[in-house]
Amino acid sequence: MPEKALLEQVVEQVRPLLGQGKVANYIPALAEVNPNKFGIAVTSVDGTTVGAGDYLEPFSIQSISKVFSLTLALTLYEEHEIWSRVGKEPSGQSFNSLVQIELERGVPRNPFINAGALIIADLLQGRLGAPKQRMLEVVRALSDNRHVVYDKKVAASEYQHSARNAAIAYLMKSFGNFNNDVDKVLKNYFHYCALRMSCADLSKAMLYLANGGKSLSGDLIVSPIQTRKLNALLATSGLYDGAGEFAYRVGMPGKSGVGGGIIAVIPGDMSVCVWSPELDKNGNSLAGTAALEILSQSLGRSIF
Amino acid sequence: MPEKALLEQVVEQVRPLLGQGKVANYIPALAEVNPNKFGIAVTSVDGTTVGAGDYLEPFSIQSISKVFSLTLALTLYEEHEIWSRVGKEPSGQSFNSLVQIELERGVPRNPFINAGALIIADLLQGRLGAPKQRMLEVVRALSDNRHVVYDKKVAASEYQHSARNAAIAYLMKSFGNFNNDVDKVLKNYFHYCALRMSCADLSKAMLYLANGGKSLSGDLIVSPIQTRKLNALLATSGLYDGAGEFAYRVGMPGKSGVGGGIIAVIPGDMSVCVWSPELDKNGNSLAGTAALEILSQSLGRSIF
C-alpha cells in the first residue's frame, strides 16, 4: 500500500506531461473539461483509500463503465450465455470499428470494445426491468457512495452523436446477435458511460477485482475464479488497441475511458484509479498511463 | 512448487482429451509425430525440475523459439531499435496473415507472430556473424543441455514450404522494413523453429522469465525490468489469436508452438512446459492448454 506522499510525488512527476495529449472532443460535453486536472487514488485490500491531486473530483467514467456492466451481466447469466455472444480476444482494431464485426459475422471480439459492451447492454436489457436504475444501485454500492449520478447532459450529448454506435448495433442485429430495441439499449448504454465518479469512488468500486471478488463492504460480487477471469480480460483487452503497450509499461490489468480515467488492479493487493483528461493516440489517458507506470516501478509491483 | 504426484495426476486428467485436436500437417516432418504423446515439466526458481509423462522426449519447439530469438535480440540492440520495427500489440489476426502488414505499412504487430519473428531474425542476421550457431549456444546454455540440436529434416521441410513466410518477408521489404537477404534469413529462421527440445529442457530454459532474468546457471540473461516486459508481451500476444482465452483459462504469460509445446510462467515462482501434439483451432496444443488450466487451478496460482 503506497503512502499518500508517494502518490503526491507521482502527481508532481507527471505534471510536465499535461498539454501533450488531446482531450476527447467527439461530444461537446466532454470537450469542455479542464485539461489540467490530475487525480490518483489507491484502495488497499485492507479497505483504506489514499489519494492525491484532484482525486475527489467526479469525472465522466465513460468506458470504465464496461467493467461494471460486464460484472453485472456475470451475476445475471451463465457464462456460456455471455461468451456465445461476445468473444474474449483482443480486437487488433480501433474501438469503434465495424470491419471485424462484419468479417466475424456479428460477434464482437471482447466486451470492452463498443460493440461488445453493446452486447452486454443488450443482455442487461433482456433480464432487468430497469437496467439503468439497477446499474446505478450497483455502482453506488461498490463505491460506497450514494451520491454517484448519471450526467444527463453527457448522456444526451452522446445520444445526439450516436450514429456510429447505432451502426454497430444494427450490424450485429443483422447477424441475429442483438435482441432488444436498438434505440432503447443505446439510451441506457450512454447513461452507463455518463456515470460521474471520482478517482476515490472508482478505486473503491474496483476493489473487488483486487480482492477475490469481495467488495469494500464485504459483499462477494463475483467468485474468486470469476475475478481472475475478469482481470485476465482486462489485461488482454482493457486498453483498446494499446493493451500490449500498457501491459509492457504498467503491467496491471486495467480499463480506460475517453473521459481520461484509467482503473488498474494488482490482484491481492490494491485497486488504483488515475484521471487526466488528455488522451494519447490510442484514446488512453496520456499522463494517467505514465502515472501508473511510475507507481508500478516505485512499488516494484506488477503482475509480471 | 508442485510435487511430481500432482503432475502425474494432471497427465491422467488430460489423457481423455487426446484424439480431440489435430496434429499440424502443413509440413510432412511435423505430421509424422505420435499424436498420443503428453509431457509436462516444471522448474522452480529454486532450480529443481520435476516432470511427468513424456517430459524427457524432445519435440520440435517451433514458435516457442520466438521467445529465445527476441531475448537474444534484446541483448544485442537498444529497445528502440527493436520497437521501431515491430509493435507490441495483439494482432487480432491469424499468425501468418499479410493483411495487417499491408494496412500498417510493413510493421508487424508483435514479435510472436511470424512477421514479427522474421523482423527479429533479420535483426539477429544484421548483428551476428553466425546467428544459427549463436542461437544454438544460447539455447544450450539456458537449458543446461549441450545435446540440443536443430532437426535438419524439419528445417529443410519448412524451407520447402516457405512461400507464405517468403511473401511476408518480401512485403515488409517492400515497405523498407527488412534489411538482409530474404532467403538467408528464412533459412536461419526455419532452423530456430526446428530446435528439438524436451519439456524438461524448455522449462529449465525459460526459468529466467520466472526469475527476474536469471537463468538456471545463475547468469543474468536480461534485466528484471526487461523480464517483466517479456512476460507482458507473452501475456498479450504469446498465444496467437487465442491470447485472451488462454489468459482467461490459464492466467499465465505463455508461448505456444505448432509442434504442440507450450511454455508458461508464474513470475517469481516457476516456469512450466507442456507438450501434446494435437492442436485446437487457434493452433495451440489442446491438451496442453487444458493441463495448464488444471495446474493453475490446483496450485491456486495465476498472475491474476
Place this chain on the structure above:
Amino acid sequence: MPEKALLEQVVEQVRPLLGQGKVANYIPALAEVNPNKFGIAVTSVDGTTVGAGDYLEPFSIQSISKVFSLTLALTLYEEHEIWSRVGKEPSGQSFNSLVQIELERGVPRNPFINAGALIIADLLQGRLGAPKQRMLEVVRALSDNRHVVYDKKVAASEYQHSARNAAIAYLMKSFGNFNNDVDKVLKNYFHYCALRMSCADLSKAMLYLANGGKSLSGDLIVSPIQTRKLNALLATSGLYDGAGEFAYRVGMPGKSGVGGGIIAVIPGDMSVCVWSPELDKNGNSLAGTAALEILSQSLGRSIF
C-alpha cells in the same frame, strides 16, 4: 430488333437452367415467388416492344430501382453534388458490405450498391416533398403504364428486416454523409425496391438509356452525355460483384435485382429486360444472365 420468334427461342434455350439457382429468401415476401417464371422483353429505339414467356407478369424490381432513383437525382442536382457523396468505381465487395464504407470514411463506391443507393435516397429526400409519390410518377411515365404500384407487403417485409441497411446508413451518418432521418429514408428506399413491374414495363421504361436520354413518349429525361455516363456506370458497377463476368459474357450495360430481373441496354439500338427468380452466387438472375448472353450472340450485338 429481334423478332418475337427469336425471343421465344431464347426462352426455350434457357428453360433447362431453371432449378439451378436459388430464389432470394432474406425476406419472406420474396421467397414466395414461383421459381419457374421466365420472361423477356425488348423495346427498340423505334418504339416497338416484343416479348416472350412471362414478360407481362409484374415482379419485384428491387435493385433495378436504383437506376430510376439515380436518374431522378440527376434531374434534381448538379453532378458534383452527387459525386462528392458517392463514387463511380466498382466496389470489389459484396453489395451490402460495410468494410469499404468504414475504410473509405463514409463514401460508398457507387450508386448501385446498397450504400450508394441510400445516399441517392437521402438526396431525393432532401429535395422532394413527397419522394415516394414522385418516384412512382416518374416510373409510370417512363413505362407508359399508370398501373405500376408499390408492393406494400414487400416494402413492409423489407422494413422488418432492415437492420443491415440501417447499419449502413448510420455508419455513413457517423461520417457526416447522411442528412435526413435514417428511418424515414429507409422506408422510402424500401418502397422504391418494392415497385412491381413486368419485363415489358421495364424494357419500355429503360428505353431512354438506349435512346440518348429520350423516353418512349419522347421526353428528354437526361441529356445524351448523361445517358452515356449512366450506361458507363451500369457497365462497370451494375451487376454487384459480377460486373466483369457480365461484361465478358453479355457485353451490355445492365442492372440486376434480387427479384430476378435484369435490365440491359445496347445504346442506339434497344433496351431489354429479362426475369427469372433464381439467382447465381453473385445475386444475379442465373437464367436471365444466360438469356442475355444468348441474345447478344444471336444478334451479334454488344458494346464491345
Place this chain on the structure above:
Amino acid sequence: MPEKALLEQVVEQVRPLLGQGKVANYIPALAEVNPNKFGIAVTSVDGTTVGAGDYLEPFSIQSISKVFSLTLALTLYEEHEIWSRVGKEPSGQSFNSLVQIELERGVPRNPFINAGALIIADLLQGRLGAPKQRMLEVVRALSDNRHVVYDKKVAASEYQHSARNAAIAYLMKSFGNFNNDVDKVLKNYFHYCALRMSCADLSKAMLYLANGGKSLSGDLIVSPIQTRKLNALLATSGLYDGAGEFAYRVGMPGKSGVGGGIIAVIPGDMSVCVWSPELDKNGNSLAGTAALEILSQSLGRSIF
C-alpha cells in the same frame, strides 16, 4: 477516323494540364523521363495511322504489356485453364494490394492488376521455352515494327525494386496458385513491362482489339468473340482503381501503364494510344485521360 488536325487540336487542349500530375518514381529509370512529353496516335480499321505531338517517341509501356501477355496466353491455353487461376472482376483495391489475394485464397481478381499479370506470366512460363523472346516477336509483329526492344535498364531497375511483386507471387504460391520459379517469372515479367514502344507502335499493335481480332497485317490473333471478351475485361478492369471514372469520362475499353501510356479502343472503328508521363492519383496518365475524353467527345464516339 480523326484527321491529323483534330489530334493536333487535342494536343493543344491538354497542354495546360502538363505539370498537374506526378511522374512515377518508384524506380529511378522511370523517374528520369521528361514530364512534358505528350503524344497521341490513332489507327483506323482501314489500316491507316495518324498522330500528333511526340507520337513517334518510344516510352516504357509498363502495364500496357498486360494486354499482350493475356492475348498470348489466350492463344496457348483453353479459356478455363486461365480463368480457374485468375478472375474477371474489378478489384476495388490498389493495383499492388495483397489483401484481396489473401482473403480470396490466392486467386487475383483480374489479369490487369499485378497479381493477375503474374499469373499470366506464370502461365506463359509454363508453356513457352523462351517466353521473353516469344513476347518480343508477338509485339513486333502486332506493331509491324522490328525495332521494338526491351529496355534492359528499366527491367533491371524494376527487378532491384521487386519486393512487392515477389511478395504477391509467393503469397499466390502459398495457396498453390503459382507453378514456376518466382524469380525466373519475375525477371520475364519485368521485361514485358520494360518494352519500349511509341504511340504509333501501340495504336497499330492494338488494332486487333478494334478489328474483331485481326491485326494490322491481317492475321487473326484471337477470335471475334475473344476480342469482345478482351474489350469487356479492359472496360471493367483496365484502369486500376479508376475504371469507373474512365468509363464515365472516356467511354472506351482501355489499359494504362505507369509510364504514362494509355491504349483505348472503339470496337469496329479504331485503336488509340496517348502518352503523357504525369499520372493522376489512380496511377493513370492525367493529360492522357483528358485527351481521350476530348477525342471521344469530338468524335461523338464511345461504346455507350
